[in-house]
Amino acid sequence: QVQLVESGGGSVQAGGSLRLACVASGFTVDKASMAWFRQTPGKERDGVALITMLGDRNYADSVKGRFTASKDTTENTLYLQMNSLKPEDTAMYFCAARTGYCYTWVTGCYNRWGRGTQVTVSS
Secondary structure, three states: OOEEEEEOOEEEEOOOOEEEEEEEEOOOHHHOEEEEEEEOOOOOOEEEEEEOOOOOEEEOOOOOOOEEEEEEOOOOEEEEEEOOOOHHHOEEEEEEEEOOOOOOOOHHHOOEEOOOEEEEEEO
């Protein structure tokens, strides 16, 4: 059964760090394009970071230089290291995947989603 389970969210002060994890089951992360999205109430889900099945990476302009996405094939996990967090990073963070090539922020390209993990950054 294909499943994505996020963890690592929490509450931190501005300037702090968090590392989110997305454990995948039912497929191997090295054969999938995977991404992190975030969403706040009443707004659309926005792309944050992605790594394709070929290793291409992309980041939203708002997080470049602060966030780093990586895959750990031994743990079959996607990570998001978030540094220098800002209050505007507060959101529910979702992991997404597609067993194929996806190099886009279009949510419809991804056919598997986790339930999300909440990140709250206070000033």
